[in-house]
Amino acid sequence: MMSNQNEHHEPSHKPPGRKEMSRRQFLTYTLGGATAYMAAGAVLPMVRFAVDPILHKKGEGEFIKVVEESKITDEPQEFSFELKQQDGWYASTATLTAWIRKDEQGKIYALSPICKHLGCTVGWNNDKSFPDEYHCPCHGARYTKEGKNLAVAPKPLDTYKIKIENGWVYLGGVEPNTEVK
Numbered sequence: 736m737m738s739n740q741n742e743h744h745e746p747s748h749k750p751p752g753r754k755e756m757s758r759r760q761f762l763t764y765t766l767g768g769a770t771a772y773m774a775a776g777a778v779l780p781m782v783r784f785a786v787d788p789i790l791h792k793k794g795e796g797e798f799i800k801v802v803e804e805s806k807i808t809d810e811p812q813e814f815s816f817e818l819k820q821q822d823g824w825y826a827s828t829a830t831l832t833a834w835i836r837k838d839e840q841g842k843i844y845a846l847s848p849i850c851k852h853l854g855c856t857v858g859w860n861n862d863k864s865f866p867d868e869y870h871c872p873c874h875g876a877r878y879t880k881e882g883k884n885l886a887v888a889p890k891p892l893d894t895y896k897i898k899i900e901n902g903w904v905y906l907g908g909v910e911p912n913t914e915v916k
């Protein structure tokens with residue numbers, strides 16, 4: 736009778752209890768891990784949503800590598816470059832152009848081709864009656880080499896922010912003309 740009781744009690748104190756614990760722990764960790772993983776999946780995009788506009792704003796100050804410095808002459812030349820834009824979910828690439836030359840002191844500057852009258856695109860030396868000027872085909876605005884407005888347009892052509900680094904010309908955003916005195 737005594738030995739029977741012992742036999743009956745012993746097993747209930749031993750391994751099964753521990754086994755039960757460890758399985759429960761295992762489940763807790765696994766489920767906990769999965770929940771944390773799913774939560775991160777839901778939260779991270781939200782964080783990115785909140786942070787992206789800030790990054791994007793910083794990106795506006797970026798410079799884009801456009802052309803080797805050695806290719807720039809006194810004569811304005813047209814160069815294209817690509818600007819990546821992010822508008823909400825929509826990513827696009829805009830192709831921009833700049834007229835780049837170096838002035839009499841060897842300083843390089845870049846003009847935006849957007850006419851300051853109503854936004855058509857100007858060209859260099861494209862009107863035989865007015866040589867060595869920028870001319871807008873829409874309503875006849877004219878500008879000097881430095882972008883100074885001579886006719887029709889109310890303001891000089893904008894300039895691009897510029898940076899010369901390791902023999903390359905980099906352009907940034909447009910700003911009010913810095914070349915016209």
Ligand code: FES
Binds near residue numbers: 851854855873876887
């Ligand atoms: S848009 Fe250039 S002259 Fe009007």
